[in-house]
Amino acid sequence: MTQPTLYHIPVCPFCQRLEILLTLKGRRKEVDFQVIDITRPRPDWLLARTRGTTALPVLETADGHIIKESLVILQYLEDIYPERPVARRDPYQRAVENMLTRMDGEFFSQGYAWLMNQDPARRESMREGMLNQYAQLNDFLLTHAPAGPFLFEEFGWAETVFTPFFQRFWFLEYYENFELPDDARYARVRQWMDACMAHPAAQQVTKEEVVKLYYDYSRGAGNGALLPGRRQSSFAFEPDWRVRPWPPRTKYEHSATDRELGLLSG
Secondary structure (H helix, E strand, O other): OOOOEEEEOOOOHHHHHHHHHHHHHOOHHHOEEEEOOOOOOOOHHHHHHHOOOOOOOEEEOOOOOEEEOHHHHHHHHHHHOOOOOOOOOOHHHHHHHHHHHOOHHHHHHHHHHHHHOOOHHHHHHHHHHHHHHHHHHHHHHHHHOOOOOOOOOOOOHHHHHHHHHHHHOHHHHHHOOOOOOOOHHHHHHHHHHHHHHHOHHHOOOOHHHHHHHOHHHHOOOOOOOOOOOOOOOOOOOOOOHHHOOOOOOOOOOOOOOOOOOOOOOO
16 A cells, blocks of 8 residues: 555545545645445445444555544644644644634534434424534634634634534535524624635535435434435435435425435436
8 A cells, every 4th residue: 555545435524524634735636535335334344444343434544554533533644744734833722723623522413413303392402502502612713713714814723623514514504494693692603614614625515415415314314324115325326416306305294205315216
């Protein structure tokens, strides 16, 4: 092996973090991206490399070592490609950066939990929980970077970590009619979010792709699982998502068939 190999899932936010970092460094072509089909059991050769774990992304280094967890892989890539640093080098700034990135877990967990919720009675509490997450980010940014738009002077480590989730939450806009209120409580985080999603290094996915592929998540079936009566996952490679119709937005009232989702070939 002459270069690192990244085993990843298309449209996975954790995998996109790595693509963004490599793009910022101009190193995207120096890592071999190998796509894994989430709708099928992990192949034996991959399970042998990961010692049985199925979570992705996984990086196989140029000398054959295995590294797991996106933030760990992110740091490894930062270390082996030190040119054009993405993480801050000043100790205090790095600490601020790390404090912000430690907030990612609750943020994405809240968003995915709301997407997968199947109880209409819980929608409002889910909405409030999501707004609380944005409010916490807003408060942090006002404290440490009130001028913006980024945490520091340019798109960096914290932006690399959060941007994939800002983009994935297009599914909340589509399936839950969620919009961040236009008021002062969210003005700073909105500025950050908009600048992150517009950055040239973060254009790996589109709203259409996210909405179509995550339909099954909106019905409570994650990670390529099949819903009752369905034969094809919305994460299937074929038919290509570009030729499929937009899914129905009525996730609580109707469960779409493979045909409605454009998942039947021929």
